[in-house]
Amino acid sequence: MANKVLMKGNEAIAEAAIKAGCMHYFGYPITPQTEIAAYMAKRMPKIGGTFLQAESEVAAINMVYGVSSAGYRVMTSSSSPGISLKSEGISYLAGADLPAVIINVQRGGPGLGGIQPSQADYNQATKGGGHGDFHMIVLAPGSVQEMASLTIKGFELADKYRMTSMILADGTMGQMMEPVELDLEVSPAPEKPWATNGTKMQRKHNVVNSLSLVPEELEKLNFARYERYKQVEENEVMYEEYLTEDADIVVTAYGIASRVAKNAVDEARANGIKAGLIRPITVWPFPKAPYKAIANKAKHVICVELSMGQMIDDVRLALECKVPVTLCNRAGGMIPSVDQVRTEIEKYAKEIN
């Protein structure tokens, strides 16, 4: 407890990135994540790092491409509309197999939308995030502590698999303060023999590029990339199970929705309903195991989202449609209340009896 400090989720991300050895940050302000840029602007000059407010999101993501090519840990952050602007650059990073960390503190959409919390970029984040065949590792923090620890994890995984990691947060997670322990373990960046950091006349030139005009070769690159993605799916899945062992009704949610859902599960349990919660921490790779484990036991699954229902498709696939899944949602910047979720649990508890 002694080492814990009270911090906003956005600040925790920024400090954790610095702890992870990220000395270069490029961004463009947008609510509700501007505290990340503000924090970097304050800290980076003091530690000899780079803070640069680019002229646009597009410029910022391409600066990330440049620094990553040179072999350094690098990050950018934005919120939903800004992430769409970055999506060309994100695809280029994937095409060049460059590691980087991208923060999305989601707000209501589509379009410019609003500035209140949302989870409506789930499909954009988990099904690609730009044109072409690729994936990002997508980590969904459920507390300010995880905003910090998953940012560090994001850098480590990005380097390990030469992929971009996205932290998929939302306005609530970014703005709220909770005690956070920042004295966290960090694996240093591995050797990057592919980096364009000068040959020192000792080796051949490295080339970092996403252009490949010979289809046979481009196909090979795609297949090799997907072999790597398969390893990520095998090794890096993270989730939390809460009271699912004997649960008739399983609620599933990530991020802020999971916090609301957990309260609702507790209230339902207090009223004698066997409810539980599955919380994906990685949303790509999506955790299939905890759903498989309940597929022949649970009677009903409720997916709670701050969107019109996006993760629900992955939940249905993971359950192989063996259990009915229904959506409990708000959208456009609204957040489901504990009452709303508990009422939904009670409704289905009654139906199955």
Next chain:
Amino acid sequence: MATTKYLFSGFGGQGILFSGKFLAYKGLVEGKNVSWLPSYGPEMRGGTASCSVILSDGAIGSPIIDTPDVLVAMNLPSLDKFEKTVKAGGTIILDSSLIERKVERQDVNVYYVPATRLAQENGFPTLANMIIVGKLLSLSGDDSEEALMGALNKVISAKHADMLEVNLKAMKLGAEF
């Protein structure tokens, strides 16, 4: 497992977020689990501001408060908006120098503190918020000087150390009202 949910509300500029931050730090110093969630966006710029603080001996689920145990209202729009949300048997503390009407609910404990007037009369016009916080903490007997200073030291940076005493004084004034 004791959990208390506080909702602070008023105009932007009244120190609503600071009050909540102070309470959260006090919880942190005392080893409790805490969460602090502000309203954000255009509200910060002159409209209504609010923040939700939860202190708990156990794990905190959602940081969002639907039914506060304690409501601090420092302007009329806040009272109008949040009065009905307070838990039955809960507490409302309001700045009676800015809110002319009485609380309509009969099932809550109400404290009328003319905080803005008291703050002006005592030479710290910007600390009406801390007068209210002092009142709030005195209700639970949770206002020892040691506890208050412990939290103030966390929330007021060394650069503004001259503000410690006056904040303490404002809280004492509220506690004794």
